[in-house]
Amino acid sequence: MTLNLSRQTMLAGSTILALLGAVGPVLAQDSVVEGVFALPGVAQAVMGQLNVVETGPLTRRIELIYADKASGEQIAGYDVELTQQLHILATDAGLTHLIHEHADVVGDDGRFTAELEFPAPGLYHIYTDAVPTGIGQQVMRFDVTISEAASASEVPRPAAVDVSTSPLVSSDGPYSVTLDAAQLKPGVESAVSLLVEKHGEPAADLEPYLGVSAHAVFIRAEDLAYVHAHAMGAGAEGGHDAHGAKSTTAPSEPARHDHGGDESSHGGHEAPDHTGGHDAHGDAAAPAAGHDSHDSHDSHDAAATEAVDPNMSLHVTPPAAGVYALWIEFIGGDEIRTVPFTIEIPEAHSHASH
Numbered sequence: 001m002t003l004n005l006s007r008q009t010m011l012a013g014s015t016i017l018a019l020l021g022a023v024g025p026v027l028a029q030d031s032v033v034e035g036v037f038a039l040p041g042v043a044q045a046v047m048g049q050l051n052v053v054e055t056g057p058l059t060r061r062i063e064l065i066y067a068d069k070a071s072g073e074q075i076a077g078y079d080v081e082l083t084q085q086l087h088i089l090a091t092d093a094g095l096t097h098l099i100h101e102h103a104d105v106v107g108d109d110g111r112f113t114a115e116l117e118f119p120a121p122g123l124y125h126i127y128t129d130a131v132p133t134g135i136g137q138q139v140m141r142f143d144v145t146i147s148e149a150a151s152a153s154e155v156p157r158p159a160a161v162d163v164s165t166s167p168l169v170s171s172d173g174p175y176s177v178t179l180d181a182a183q184l185k186p187g188v189e190s191a192v193s194l195l196v197e198k199h200g201e202p203a204a205d206l207e208p209y210l211g212v213s214a215h216a217v218f219i220r221a222e223d224l225a226y227v228h229a230h231a232m233g234a235g236a237e238g239g240h241d242a243h244g245a246k247s248t249t250a251p252s253e254p255a256r257h258d259h260g261g262d263e264s265s266h267g268g269h270e271a272p273d274h275t276g277g278h279d280a281h282g283d284a285a286a287p288a289a290g291h292d293s294h295d296s297h298d299s300h301d302a303a304a305t306e307a308v309d310p311n312m313s314l315h316v317t318p319p320a321a322g323v324y325a326l327w328i329e330f331i332g333g334d335e336i337r338t339v340p341f342t343i344e345i346p347e348a349h350s351h352a353s354h
């Protein structure tokens, strides 16, 4: 009797679930998305799961967990990399737009929470870039449809420019980036030089962005592989921060810019000539603080001491030949600038590996 009753209850429950499923698109629902490993050249050591909560037509709260792939246990400890424990980079199906955010909340159990705003309905690829302690960098990709998008598979992508025709030029507002990527070869660490100009002159108002001169995000169109590299001033390699010219896999050096991570709130590192208003870099370790905290425009002589060389270089290993979306991100005129490129890296001539 009791058994019967519970069966009926279960049946009723599943009928209701089925009905909900049928009208699903109308309702604002949470959805759980499983991640796909997205970091070429590195072994997958984690599984990722993203809970996506609709908070508005184009806004979502995301909750991310990584679990150890071998044990299945949720990972709680993360290294700070470039002032943050989690970098979130998202792009649309056409690879035309880049969103770069960070976790607002990092739970004691390693659950990250962030709010994302998307420019338009459609399919998005959300990359989560983090360094689980003792494991190293792990990047997962989550494919999430925002609102009811039309068939996302037919989104046109911008035409790619062969890197051998370098230099390539693209811009964001008054800033333009001239990129010499002719050295890029599949599977080989290669150098890219770039020059940031403002109104046609080398930009004099650049500041570090998340600890480095500029960030470069490469997404390979064919397989959506993710590569994140950092640019340093052309003369700065071998300087205090030379690791930044390599990709984010650099494990642990003693005195890195991310000293702000675990204990930054005690602010033990202000230099005498700093006027206190410039938290555009290391102090941004407070997770929610974007660069908007930079509102004391009157006390701005600090910028001079932190000037970033507009001549930069970065080192990157493209995982394969093919078309890539590439974004160069930097801070110019107190704003984050994102300069897009679409490049094609030709096959290496010497051998075909697979």
Ligand SMILES: [Cu+2]
Residues within 6 Å of the ligand: 084, 086, 087, 088, 100, 101, 102, 210
């Ligand atoms: Cu980031």
